[in-house]
Amino acid sequence: MIIRKSEAEIERIAAAGRILRGCLDMLTEAAEPGISTKELDRLAERFIRSAGAIPTFKGYRGFPGSICASPNDMVVHGIPGATRLKEGDIVGIDVGVTFKEYVADAAVSIPIGEISAEARALLEATRRALEMGVEQCRAGNRVGDISHAVQTHAESKGYSVVRTLVGHGVGREMHEDPQVPNFGRPGQGPRLLEGIVLAIEPMVNAGGPDVEVGEDRWAVYTADGSLSAHFEHTVAVTADGPRILTVC
Numbered sequence: 001m002i003i004r005k006s007e008a009e010i011e012r013i014a015a016a017g018r019i020l021r022g023c024l025d026m027l028t029e030a031a032e033p034g035i036s037t038k039e040l041d042r043l044a045e046r047f048i049r050s051a052g053a054i055p056t057f058k059g060y061r062g063f064p065g066s067i068c069a070s071p072n073d074m075v076v077h078g079i080p081g082a083t084r085l086k087e088g089d090i091v092g093i094d095v096g097v098t099f100k101e102y103v104a105d106a107a108v109s110i111p112i113g114e115i116s117a118e119a120r121a122l123l124e125a126t127r128r129a130l131e132m133g134v135e136q137c138r139a140g141n142r143v144g145d146i147s148h149a150v151q152t153h154a155e156s157k158g159y160s161v162v163r164t165l166v167g168h169g170v171g172r173e174m175h176e177d178p179q180v181p182n183f184g185r186p187g188q189g190p191r192l193l194e195g196i197v198l199a200i201e202p203m204v205n206a207g208g209p210d211v212e213v214g215e216d217r218w219a220v221y222t223a224d225g226s227l228s229a230h231f232e233h234t235v236a237v238t239a240d241g242p243r244i245l246t247v248c
């Protein structure tokens with residue numbers, strides 16, 4: 001069941017989204033060679049709680065962190081730990097913030113120091129795929145229009161989209177209907193109506209689309225060891241078109 005949100009509810013998700021964006025901007029500054037993902041997690045938790053909000057991920061199905069931190073060939077769901085980031089890495093940072101009972105969800109992939117041209121191109125293509133998906137987030141369109149836009153851009157650059165992990169509705173719960181795959185056909189899937197709020201989150205692999213879950217049962221890796229990038233926004237369908245809620 002897709003839950004449409006009132007304007008007041010959308011404002012509450014946007015309030016969570018502003019805290020979240022502040023947190024991601026802070027983490028982007030802090031993510032330098034030598035810092036561990038656990039240290040980034042501590043900074044994030046402190047930032048979110050000092051804003052009077054709750055780190056949504058912490059304790060979600062037993063997840064131990066406030067952020068997911070997923071370097072290089074890790075796609076998503078990395079548990080923060082002792083791993084120190086190093087020059088040339090890319091790291092996906094995914095954060096959920098609950099504020100006044102509403103959730104916002106967003107992710108960025110951050111370059112650590114100087115990165116290769118290949119890594120930079122992957123980040124740029126994934127960020128752009130997200131923008132193309134957001135652009136389709138309009139009343140009267142269907143979820144497949146978002147999916148198709150994301151897939152088409154990623155594949156036009158020679159990359160693959162992950163199939164087994166998808167975006168989702170978001171509101172009082174972090175994961176609501178509908179699913180928002182990063183692949184699909186235009187004109188297919190649930191119709192988008194005013195008040196629908198979606199987390200759109202392309203996961204783009206430099207190599208093939210297949211992924212594997214690691215020994216900790218959380219971390220998802222590319223099966224072929226290729227680099228992967230992840231960007232995500234929470235977006236509302238409004239009368240005025242797409243409204244990104246995870247911005248300052």
Ligand code: MG
Nearest residue numbers: 105199201232
């Ligand atoms: Mg999400």
